[in-house]
Amino acid sequence: MMQLKNQVEWALHCCSVLAALPEGKTVPAKVLAEFHGVPREYLAKAMQGLAQAGIVAGTLGPTGGYRMAKDPSDVSFLDIVEAVEGKKSTFACSEIRMKNPCMTKQERKCVGERPCGIAKVMWDADEAWREHLRGVLLSDLVAAVGEEVPSEVLVKGEAWLNDRC
Amino acid sequence: MMQLKNQVEWALHCCSVLAALPEGKTVPAKVLAEFHGVPREYLAKAMQGLAQAGIVAGTLGPTGGYRMAKDPSDVSFLDIVEAVEGKKSTFACSEIRMKNPCMTKQERKCVGERPCGIAKVMWDADEAWREHLRGVLLSDLVAAVGEEVPSEVLVKGEAWLNDRC
């Protein structure tokens, strides 16, 4: 099916929340999970991925939780996606040419050294995908949310968060 | 892991073989599988996908097999990829906003009707990927193979195919 894990969607949403937070404030995974209606333990794994990538920072203890580790204008969609999904190409080449029964060992080696037309096209397509995600920043998302979501809803959400962390 | 099925690679290779074939000639799935060193029955499923998409045509009976159903300059990489992989977007949106506990039913509906910033970015990235694959034709691949692969290897492969169909 070639689908991104659902953790990617969650991570993007969580980042958009954290990026809009006042300086110094932290939100624990438990609250983020309840806010988005997703399983706490599994979301925690995604947050750990973001933390390892240096996008968010987790602080321990009561009053602990997550906050942004970078400026939102310095984090791209690609950074977030790759932090939880990994950086592997969508096209896995199994070096099928090497199995061709009508080539000698030497010919296999020769062909194997040359760049492959098929793989190049597929990898370039991946790169076009990444390039598009690289071009959109977390700050853009925050701005879009500010415009698209009614302010009363934003205020209510903020109050809800303040209420539990 | 977000990877294309290996059938995609096989399908691309098979198409590059079929597209280089002399007019009227057909190659059965059994031979294509042996030529690429992949399981026959599973490759057959991919070929059926290509046939359903109208890219190749299968003919029954002895001396039967597959041939191109379209001109190679009229078939894009995207056509082949989508024929075996499907057309679904890599980003599946689970309408997470609807689960937010601090919104009323009415507000959920309102937000749900507006275009979503996150989904739009992800879908646009997919479209950039598709656009790149749309731009490369099967005829381009055939030409590249003709240039990259030593002619003696091509001749040997042709002879190998002639030998069994």
Next chain:
DNA sequence: CCTTTACGGATACTATATATCCGAAATAGA
């Protein structure tokens, strides 16, 4: 008539995604 082929459905096996659980270390507050 017999063989070969594509085709479609059913089935088994394997890898990945999804989800949960636990113990350890850190930290804030009583």
Next chain:
DNA sequence: TCTATTTCGGATATATAGTATCCGTAAAGG
């Protein structure tokens, strides 16, 4: 100091999708 809370990493279980095989049917050629 003690307790509660949190992140973190590893281990484990379950569900789903990818991989692979099998079989019966229909069509076509020799």
